[in-house]
Amino acid sequence: MKKAVITCVVSMLASSAFATLSKDEIKRLNDAGTILSELRNSPDKAIPEELWSKAQCVVVIPSMKKAAFIVGGEYGSGVMSCRTNDWSTPVFMQLAKGSWGLQIGAEEVDLVLLVMNRRGVDKLLEDKVSLGVDASVAAGPLGRSASAATDAQLGAEMLSYSRSHGVFAGINLSGGVLRPDNEADARAYGNDVTGRDIVTGAKRVTALGEADPFMRALRQEARATTGRK
Numbered sequence: 001m002k003k004a005v006i007t008c009v010v011s012m013l014a015s016s017a018f019a020t021l022s023k024d025e026i027k028r029l030n031d032a033g034t035i036l037s038e039l040r041n042s043p044d045k046a047i048p049e050e051l052w053s054k055a056q057c058v059v060v061i062p063s064m065k066k067a068a069f070i071v072g073g074e075y076g077s078g079v080m081s082c083r084t085n086d087w088s089t090p091v092f093m094q095l096a097k098g099s100w101g102l103q104i105g106a107e108e109v110d111l112v113l114l115v116m117n118r119r120g121v122d123k124l125l126e127d128k129v130s131l132g133v134d135a136s137v138a139a140g141p142l143g144r145s146a147s148a149a150t151d152a153q154l155g156a157e158m159l160s161y162s163r164s165h166g167v168f169a170g171i172n173l174s175g176g177v178l179r180p181d182n183e184a185d186a187r188a189y190g191n192d193v194t195g196r197d198i199v200t201g202a203k204r205v206t207a208l209g210e211a212d213p214f215m216r217a218l219r220q221e222a223r224a225t226t227g228r229k
Helices: 002-016 023-040 049-054 118-124 151-155 182-189 195-200 209-228
Strands: 057-066 074-082 091-097 108-115 137-139 158-164 167-170 177-180
Touching: 023 057, 023 074, 023 108, 023 158, 023 182, 023 209, 057 091, 057 118, 074 108, 074 209, 091 182, 091 195, 108 118, 137 167, 182 195
Parallel strands: 137 158
Antiparallel strands: 057 074, 057 108, 074 091, 091 177, 108 158, 158 167
């Protein structure tokens, strides 16, 4: 009995050693959920339903902004979830871009990336991926139908979208570097857990209560897409 109690206490202490997210990380999750919900409800500038239904992962980078420490570039932090049986618990992500420039008049933009196939997922779960080099990326088409998509868009491993001043548009992120935010993931899930572990379920992790708004937005989008088919 005494041994069982000690084991239980050790387990509780281990679980409390992480899952302590910063205010910024909690804000990332909340903002990501808001962006997805607003994108779903956009009447004529939404991501086509067919592409939503085929996407293997969704990456949301709220408030990508100009970064003084990256000369001529931008930097942003966000979250990613991938389809398994359900959407995976979020992986924290970082995106750095060298020289593409934010939209005219915008100091920051919200970004959404759809990862369209398993090859793109595998590359994304490596240490880092250079968009347009390691993985093909194209500005995504907008509208309720994907019929207007070009061959380049339909063949890309990732499709990218941006929102500035409330308006969604496709955006070319070629040249950006996307990688897991290992420090944030360690705070959320523990030091020995990788983004690949989270997505594939190779290691069991505790779901983040702070991620509920983001997860609800993903599942709501999935239900809406299924219901309209």
